[in-house]
Amino acid sequence: MLDKLSEKVSDILKKVSGKAAISEKNIDEAVDAIKMALLEADVNLRVVRRFVNSTIEEAKGEKVLRSVDPGQQFVKIVHDKLVSFLGGTKQDLNLKGPDTISTILMLGLQGSGKTTSSAKLGTKLKKEGRKPLLVACDLVRPAAVEQLFVLGEQAGLPVFKDESAKDVVKVYRDALSWARKNLIDTMIIDTTGRLQIDEIMMAELARLKDASAPDELLLVADSMTGQSAADIAKTFDEKIGLTGVILTKFDSDTRGGAALSLKTVTGKPLKFVGTGEKLGDLEPFYPERVAGRILGMGDVVTLVEKAQEVIDQKEAETLRKKMEKENFTLDDWLSQLRSVKKMGSLKSMLDMIPGMAGQISEEDINKANLKREEAILSSMTRKERANHLIIGPSRRSRIARGSGTSVAEVARLLKQFEKMRTMMKKMSKMGRASALSGGGQEAMLNQLRGRRF
Numbered sequence: 457m458l459d460k461l462s463e464k465v466s467d468i469l470k471k472v473s474g475k476a477a478i479s480e481k482n483i484d485e486a487v488d489a490i491k492m493a494l495l496e497a498d499v500n501l502r503v504v505r506r507f508v509n510s511t512i513e514e515a516k517g518e519k520v521l522r523s524v525d526p527g528q529q530f531v532k533i534v535h536d537k538l539v540s541f542l543g544g545t546k547q548d549l550n551l552k553g554p555d556t557i558s559t560i561l562m563l564g565l566q567g568s569g570k571t572t573s574s575a576k577l578g579t580k581l582k583k584e585g586r587k588p589l590l591v592a593c594d595l596v597r598p599a600a601v602e603q604l605f606v607l608g609e610q611a612g613l614p615v616f617k618d619e620s621a622k623d624v625v626k627v628y629r630d631a632l633s634w635a636r637k638n639l640i641d642t643m644i645i646d647t648t649g650r651l652q653i654d655e656i657m658m659a660e661l662a663r664l665k666d667a668s669a670p671d672e673l674l675l676v677a678d679s680m681t682g683q684s685a686a687d688i689a690k691t692f693d694e695k696i697g698l699t700g701v702i703l704t705k706f707d708s709d710t711r712g713g714a715a716l717s718l719k720t721v722t723g724k725p726l727k728f729v730g731t732g733e734k735l736g737d738l739e740p741f742y743p744e745r746v747a748g749r750i751l752g753m754g755d756v757v758t759l760v761e762k763a764q765e766v767i768d769q770k771e772a773e774t775l776r777k778k779m780e781k782e783n784f785t786l787d788d789w790l791s792q793l794r795s796v797k798k799m800g801s802l803k804s805m806l807d808m809i810p811g812m813a814g815q816i817s818e819e820d821i822n823k824a825n826l827k828r829e830e831a832i833l834s835s836m837t838r839k840e841r842a843n844h845l846i847i848g849p850s851r852r853s854r855i856a857r858g859s860g861t862s863v864a865e866v867a868r869l870l871k872q873f874e875k876m877r878t879m880m881k882k883m884s885k886m887g888r889a890s891a892l893s894g895g896g897q898e899a900m901l902n903q904l905r906g907r908r909f
């Protein structure tokens with residue numbers, strides 16, 4: 457599920473994400489390709505249009521085209537839009553505390569997975585310490601009551617049933633009194649499914665809803681029905697009212713459009729996905745994780761966010777200019793070193809970049825060196841850091857003493873700095889790559905690897 461979409465979208469984004477500069481044309485092309493991929497994945501056309509328009513609007517804003525790393529900023533926009541289309545944050549069930557009985561009403565078309573999902577949900581809630589009761593309110597399909605009963609036995613859950621009953625409301629009321637006596641805190645009501653939404657079913661559900669005042673009205677929809685899952689949800693919501701959706705058969709080989717369309721079409725959150733036939737195959741739906749999977753870009757977003765915290769655009773621009781004019785100072789170096797430290801473990805950051813994972817080992821990054829270098833730089837006066845040429849022999853030995861290093865080390869650092877400056881200048885002339893995404897970063901990486909140039 458979603459694999460194909462993921463493959464396509466990540467290919468598109470890979471092309472854009474490495475770019476040091478992107479044009480409006482790049483954005484249009486990438487968004488167009490994403491649009492095709494979404495339509496092929498059976499995402500609702502209106503949803504695709506909204507997605508595309510809002511992505512373009514934001515991506516063409518000043519912020520992206522002129523940012524430090526426009527390619528990755530663009531990926532982040534696509535990611536954030538996707539997360540919001542998938543529903544934002546994970547939505548939990550809203551149940552009452554254990555002292556009151558909460559009620560979950562399961563609804564949906566025939567064969568969508570209501571009975572199975574009722575048992576799965578019961579299993580899950582039991583694991584979380586609740587005391588669920590399964591209530592058999594499908595009085596229409598032959599053997600429906602028996603099916604729930606068998607599943608209940610498998611799950612070790614009590615099942616309330618009355619095979620001779622004709623009215624679902626009566627079953628519910630009897631189940632409620634049984635629940636009160638048996639210290640049940642959650643009732644999960646399985647209902648009848650129809651081939652299509654019809655008036656009789658809706659009337660029955662409406663009566664059951666009025667009688668039970670459920671905390672959760674969960675639509676169980678089959679993801680294999682594609683886009684129509686979202687339309688079904690919309691109708692159920694209009695007629696009965698929903699609090700959320702469970703999308704079943706997410707393990708099947710379908711294109712996944714339903715998951716992406718649901719929230720935008722219905723405004724109702726997708727709370728769980730069914731991922732198999734077994735009782736344990738029910739997972740909470742995490743928009744963030746699913747978006748990440750669709751983009752297939754490692755955890756670029758977290759990376760961009762982290763980098764944004766420490767490297768602001770202005771700072772980078774000033775740095776670039778300085779490098780061009782060869783007035784990159786020891787002071788600038790010190791602040792770069794500190795930026796790297798602020799970002800936390802550099803290795804874990806690099807691991808988040810696709811293609812970079814595993815390329816640098818923790819040993820490569822010479823932390824001890826970093827620390828000593830910072831100590832040396834901090835032991836200099838501001839004047840010295842602004843103009844390293846004034847650092848003669850006597851200043852060198854003072855700095856060495858102050859930083860607990862040797863004169864030779866101080867001399868080596870200064871020599872290295874000279875080389876770095878020359879290299880940076882060359883690189884910044886080669887392309888107008890921004891300071892930290894282009895040459896500057898490479899120079900810094902070499903530095904961190906402990907390689908001397």
Ligand SMILES: Nc1nc2c(ncn2[C@@H]2O[C@H](COP(=O)(O)OP(=O)(O)OP(=O)(O)O)[C@@H](O)[C@H]2O)c(=O)[nH]1
Pocket residue numbers: 564565566567568569570571572573594597600648649650676703704705706707708729730731732733737
């Ligand atoms: N692979 C897979 N199969 C599922 C999933 N959920 C349900 N099924 C299967 O789908 C079929 C129908 O499930 P039921 O739970 O009986 O569906 P229902 O909505 O109660 O059906 P009716 O009571 O006839 O309306 C069963 O064979 C289930 O095992 C799922 O997430 N993945």
Ligand SMILES: [Mg+2]
Pocket residue numbers: 570571572594600646647649
């Ligand atoms: Mg059923």
